[in-house]
Amino acid sequence: MSYCYDYPRPAVTTDVVVFTIREETLQLLLIKRAAAPYQGCWALPGGFVEPDESLEQAAARELEEETGVAGVYLEQLYTYGAPDRDPRDRIISVAYYALVPSDRLQLRAASDAEDVRWFGFDALPALAFDHDHIARMAHERLAAKLDYSTIALQFMPERFTLGELQEVYETILRAPQDKRNFRKRILALEAIEATGERRRNGAHRPAMLYRVRDPQRVAIIK
Amino acid sequence: MSYCYDYPRPAVTTDVVVFTIREETLQLLLIKRAAAPYQGCWALPGGFVEPDESLEQAAARELEEETGVAGVYLEQLYTYGAPDRDPRDRIISVAYYALVPSDRLQLRAASDAEDVRWFGFDALPALAFDHDHIARMAHERLAAKLDYSTIALQFMPERFTLGELQEVYETILRAPQDKRNFRKRILALEAIEATGERRRNGAHRPAMLYRVRDPQRVAIIK
DNA sequence: GCAAAAGTGTTCCAGATACACCCATGT
DNA sequence: ACATGGGTGTATCTGGAACACTTTTGC
Numbered sequence: 001m002s003y004c005y006d007y008p009r010p011a012v013t014t015d016v017v018v019f020t021i022r023e024e025t026l027q028l029l030l031i032k033r034a035a036a037p038y039q040g041c042w043a044l045p046g047g048f049v050e051p052d053e054s055l056e057q058a059a060a061r062e063l064e065e066e067t068g069v070a071g072v073y074l075e076q077l078y079t080y081g082a083p084d085r086d087p088r089d090r091i092i093s094v095a096y097y098a099l100v101p102s103d104r105l106q107l108r109a110a111s112d113a114e115d116v117r118w119f120g121f122d123a124l125p126a127l128a129f130d131h132d133h134i135a136r137m138a139h140e141r142l143a144a145k146l147d148y149s150t151i152a153l154q155f156m157p158e159r160f161t162l163g164e165l166q167e168v169y170e171t172i173l174r175a176p177q178d179k180r181n182f183r184k185r186i187l188a189l190e191a192i193e194a195t196g197e198r199r200r201n202g203a204h205r206p207a208m209l210y211r212v213r214d215p216q217r218v219a220i221i222k
Numbered sequence: 223m224s225y226c227y228d229y230p231r232p233a234v235t236t237d238v239v240v241f242t243i244r245e246e247t248l249q250l251l252l253i254k255r256a257a258a259p260y261q262g263c264w265a266l267p268g269g270f271v272e273p274d275e276s277l278e279q280a281a282a283r284e285l286e287e288e289t290g291v292a293g294v295y296l297e298q299l300y301t302y303g304a305p306d307r308d309p310r311d312r313i314i315s316v317a318y319y320a321l322v323p324s325d326r327l328q329l330r331a332a333s334d335a336e337d338v339r340w341f342g343f344d345a346l347p348a349l350a351f352d353h354d355h356i357a358r359m360a361h362e363r364l365a366a367k368l369d370y371s372t373i374a375l376q377f378m379p380e381r382f383t384l385g386e387l388q389e390v391y392e393t394i395l396r397a398p399q400d401k402r403n404f405r406k407r408i409l410a411l412e413a414i415e416a417t418g419e420r421r422r423n424g425a426h427r428p429a430m431l432y433r434v435r436d437p438q439r440v441a442i443i444k
Numbered sequence: 445g446c447a448a449a450a451g452t453g454t455t456c457c458a459g460a461t462a463c464a465c466c467c468a469t470g471t
Numbered sequence: 472a473c474a475t476g477g478g479t480g481t482a483t484c485t486g487g488a489a490c491a492c493t494t495t496t497g498c
Contacts, residue, residue, distance in 0.1 A: 004224045008273050009231040012303075012314055051230050051312055055303035079301040079316050081234075081277035090273055092234055092316075094301050163449070180452070181488065204449040205495035385476070402479070403461065426476040427468035451494070460485080467478070 010081070010090040014059040015046030015131065017077065017097040017138035018067065019121075020105045021155050026121040026171050028135060031066060034115070037087050038128035042119075044135070046093065059096040066116055068106070073099045073154040073218065077138055085130050093129075097138040103157035143172055150191045150219045153212045159195060161207035162186065191219060232303070232312040236281040237268030237353065239299065239319040239360035240289065241343075242327045243377050248343040248393050250357060251322075253288060256337070259309050260350035264341075266357070268315065281318040288338055290328070295321040295376040295440065299360055307352050315351075319360040325379035365394055372413045372441045375434045381417060383429035384408065413441060 018029035030042040045066040049058040056074060064070045074096055081092040105118070119125065121139065124132070145151045146169060155168050166182050186192065193213055198206040240251035252264040267288040271280040278296060286292045296318055303314040327340070341347065343361065346354070367373045368391060377390050388404050408414065415435055420428035 002226045002228060003230045004226040005231070005233075006224060007270065008225045009227070010234050010271065010273070011227075012232050012234060048229065049232065049303065049314075051232075052305050054305060055301060055314070076300065078298065079277060081271065081316065083274050083276060092271075092277070092314075094303065094314075161450085178488075178490085179450090180490085183451085184453095185487090200496075202449075203447065203497035205451075207450055383477085400462075401477090402463085405478080406480095407460085422469075424476075425470035425474065427478075429477055445498105447498090448496090449494105450496100452492090454490090456487100456489080458485100458487085460483100462483080463481090465479090467476105469475085469477100471472105471474090 008090075010092045012049045013046050013091055013093045014049060014055060014062060015044040015093050015095045015134060016059050016063050016074075017044060017095065017135055018063060018100060019097065019138070019142065019155075020100040020102060020118065021168055021171055022102055022105065022118070024167055024171055026139075027118040028121050028124065029067060030117060030119055030125070030127070032115045032117075033128055041128040042125045043128035044095075044131045045116075049094075055094050056096070059094075059098075063098055067100070069100055069104050072101070072104070073151070077134070077141060080130055080134065082130070093134075095134045095138070097142065099142075099151070099154040101155055101157050139172075146172055148221050150189060150217075150221065153191060153215075154218065156212060159197070159199075159209040159211055161199060161209060163207060165192075165210075189219070189221065230312075232314045234271045235268050235313055235315045236271060236277060236284060237266040237315050237317050237356060238281050238285050238296075239266060239317065239357055240285060240322060241319065241360070241364065241377075242322040242324060242340065243390055243393055244324055244327065244340070246389055246393055248361075249340040250343050250346065251289060252339060252341055252347070252349070254337045254339075255350055263350040264347045265350035266317075266353045267338075271316075277316050278318070281316075281320075285320055289322070291322055291326050294323070294326070295373070299356070299363060302352055302356065304352070315356075317356050317360070319364065321364075321373070321376040323377055323379050361394075368394055370443050372411060372439075372443065375413060375437075376440065378434060381419065381421075381431040381433055383421060383431060385429060387414075387432075411441070411443065 020027050029045060031045050033039055033041050033043050045062050047062050049055060053061065060070065060074055077095040077097050079092065079094045083090060085091065152168050156165060162183055165186065166177055166179065169177055191213055192210045195209045195211050197209045199209055200206040242249050251267060253267050255261055255263050255265050267284050269284050271277060275283065282292065282296055299317040299319050301314065301316045305312060307313065374390050378387060384405055387408065388399055388401065391399055413435055414432045417431045417433050419431045421431055422428045
């Protein structure tokens with residue numbers, strides 16, 4: 001079976017920059033390429049867009065195939081189409097980025113063993129194609145959005161402390177935040193609420209647990 | 223001649239939302255479609271991406287073919303790929319938007335007569351495909367960028383008055399600006415400079431003419 | 445009792461906002 | 472002289488930044 005057209009057509013893929021935060025580091029999901037080009041090289045998860053799915057559906061499908069997670073935050077980043085970005089064929093990639101809460105990052109067993117792994121964003125291996133460029137742009141977008149949206153809440157598990165949330169901000173922004181100003185600012189958004197429960201977590205005072213008010217919604221601030 | 227692939231491929235186009243400002247209205251360039259689907263309907267200029275050009279090159283080429291202008295500000299907006307956005311074939315469109323200075327908006331004579339026209343953004347006809355959606359998103363992006371960049375300067379001719387620049391802001395934001403605060407803010411950016419010339423322009427005091435310091439650069443503010 | 449994270453307010457500064465009158469020109 | 476857009480400064484408000492000590496627990 002083959003599909004024929006009057007003019008040459010590029011192939012269209014989606015690539016997904018999957019972020020999570022674990023152990024106070026920003027992590028990124030990569031897969032090891034099984035086929036040429038860049039065989040054996042690490043790359044962003046992604047694949048061809050099917051005829052009957054939207055671009056976002058394609059990205060969500062790739063994400064679920066690699067990680068088993070669904071329903072997480074997913075946003076279109078940019079479309080990359082330099083003619084030589086793939087050495088063999090003309091491939092246009094619509095890149096998305098996804099944020100996975102830290103309590104849902106267990107990779108599905110289905111993903112064949114060692115071919116899928118989390119990497120610290122500061123310790124990435126060499127990446128295939130222009131994927132390092134895509135990953136950098138995704139990080140810039142994410143850091144920018146911290147300032148004018150509630151996007152960081154997408155990383156949080158069901159219950160979390162303000163200290164944990166602050167660590168998320170500090171990890172992405174690579175800068176310490178003032179504790180009192182941070183709490184004032186976050187609580188003023190009214191995007192999270194105290195649960196009333198506390199978490200005892202070592203030799204110190206227990207912390208109040210919070211939850212996100214509307215977990216789906218990413219509000220724009222100001 | 224025909225081009226064959228093992229899997230079906232979408233066609234990839236670029237569409238360009240071309241803005242200008244004339245007579246204190248935000249205007250948008252549309253072309254009348256000669257072929258089906260949506261024959262006779264107004265649409266954004268655009269066309270297929272050639273095998274050897276980048277996406278931005280494709281957008282710039284389409285823009286120059288329709289308007290004769292080149293070298294203007296051009297930025298990728300978003301990529302639209304709903305499976306049914308074109309009723310006949312799967313077409314993925316990488317949308318750009320362009321800003322044309324008001325002294326360069328004469329359409330090339332080559333564009334066959336009445337098939338290319340400027341429309342006021344508030345008086346758009348029905349548009350083909352999802353082009354009304356694309357145009358709305360482009361306007362939102364443009365309005366947002368006024369607040370944190372010097373993008374509005376891309377609309378200005380070589381020499382202009384502060385009153386004219388203020389009109390540009392008011393037109394895009396659809397809101398009056400305070401004259402004194404506007405001038406203070408703009409001049410503090412140091413993105414424009416007085417030329418020393420004045421323009422006599424009617425029964426009132428002549429206005430100082432300014433020019434953009436670095437016409438290529440769009441600076442991010444704050 | 446001591447180590448370790450949680451929790452809590454006030455002062456200060458900078459940038460945004462509100463606001464009204466005189467100036468130079470053409471008719 | 473009058474109509475028209477050009478040009479200018481100050482007081483106020485608001486949101487962000489800096490900053491240190493007490494509380495509660497486990498060991």
